[in-house]
Amino acid sequence: MTERFWWFARVESDRPEVDYPSGSVLPCSVLVTQARSMSDAFLPLLYESHTHTPLCKHATGEPEEYCYHAIKRGLRGIIFTCHAPLPNGLSPEVRMSDSQFPAYVAMVERARATFAGKLDVLLGLESDYAPGLEPWLECLHRRAPLHHVLGSVHYQMSFYRERYFTGDILAYQKIYYEHLALAAESGLFDTLSHPDLVKNERPAEWHFPRIRDEVERALDRIAATGVAMELNTSGLLKAIPEMNPNPEQLRLMRERNIPVVLGADAHRPERVADGYAAALMLLAEIGYDEVNIFIDRQRQAIPLDLARRSLR
Numbered sequence: 121m122t123e124r125f126w127w128f129a130r131v132e133s134d135r136p137e138v139d140y141p142s143g144s145v146l147p148c149s150v151l152v153t154q155a156r157s158m159s160d161a162f163l164p165l166l167y168e169s170h171t172h173t174p175l176c177k178h179a180t181g182e183p184e185e186y187c188y189h190a191i192k193r194g195l196r197g198i199i200f201t202c203h204a205p206l207p208n209g210l211s212p213e214v215r216m217s218d219s220q221f222p223a224y225v226a227m228v229e230r231a232r233a234t235f236a237g238k239l240d241v242l243l244g245l246e247s248d249y250a251p252g253l254e255p256w257l258e259c260l261h262r263r264a265p266l267h268h269v270l271g272s273v274h275y276q277m278s279f280y281r282e283r284y285f286t287g288d289i290l291a292y293q294k295i296y297y298e299h300l301a302l303a304a305e306s307g308l309f310d311t312l313s314h315p316d317l318v319k320n321e322r323p324a325e326w327h328f329p330r331i332r333d334e335v336e337r338a339l340d341r342i343a344a345t346g347v348a349m350e351l352n353t354s355g356l357l358k359a360i361p362e363m364n365p366n367p368e369q370l371r372l373m374r375e376r377n378i379p380v381v382l383g384a385d386a387h388r389p390e391r392v393a394d395g396y397a398a399a400l401m402l403l404a405e406i407g408y409d410e411v412n413i414f415i416d417r418q419r420q421a422i423p424l425d426l427a428r429r430s431l432r
């Protein structure tokens with residue numbers, strides 16, 4: 121162990137004696153059976169499925185620090201999903217450049233090697249979606265073996281705003297949901313991230329009943345694709361301080377059996393798995409009995425009761 125990872129030794133002794141192969145080897149179903157048989161013992165099951173690196177220029181902390189916090193929270197793994205490059209160097213201030221992509225892969229691989237046997241550290245990506253980006257994204261997602269690909273419609277990106285915001289906020293909210301549905305139908309993504317983010321553009325003008333029909337139509341289309349949607353706890357830090365999506369939308373997702381993936385969207389190490397306990401409770405209240413993770417881009421379900429018990 122190198123000097124810079126001295127803090128890792130602190131948690132090592134804290135960790136239970138569990139055989140810990142890579143998530144890509146051992147499916148969750150095996151672990152769930154194991155967890156059921158260990159009535160009191162603690163078995164890590166959950167992952168942080170949405171987290172960043174300094175390469176996006178608005179996150180701080182080395183990947184190993186995020187890993188350290190994942191272990192402290194009782195997670196089984198962490199999937200780095202940093203902001204992907206866009207064609208022609210679009211919106212460079214909040215993402216890695218195209219030429220930094222190999223450095224990103226190497227950075228996650230370094231953390232994976234450091235935490236081997238202790239935490240399942242996996243490579244993923246948060247890719248921006250807008251109509252027309254599909255060919256770029258198809259190539260990008262083939263450049264490295266990814267475990268989890270998030271599809272994000274970031275209404276606040278200047279290129280997106282310039283193209284789609286005419287000054288009519290209701291129309292902007294509607295186009296956001298249209299693009300979420302198109303993102304799901306593109307087949308490029310595993311999970312649609314923070315799927316009501318647009319509510320933070322002019323929060324005073326966000327009235328869910330006003331847009332409910334459009335949301336329902338978009339959710340029907342998303343449900344038909346089988347793509348998952350995220351419950352993102354970082355929404356609590358935004359202009360409308362509630363998780364993304366809001367509980368009404370989450371209820372509509374439940375009615376359509378849309379699978380949910382949890383993510384804290386950590387841009388600093390201490391936020392790994394932040395709000396997970398509250399998010400799991402909310403999912404249970406809404407009527408969900410499972411939460412999901414993606415490994416090798418395959419969805420795996422974890423029963424909520426075991427997920428809640430596994431957290432620290």
Ligand SMILES: [Zn+2]
Pocket residue numbers: 172176178203387
């Ligand atoms: Zn970000």
Ligand SMILES: [Zn+2]
Pocket residue numbers: 170171172246385
């Ligand atoms: Zn993110």
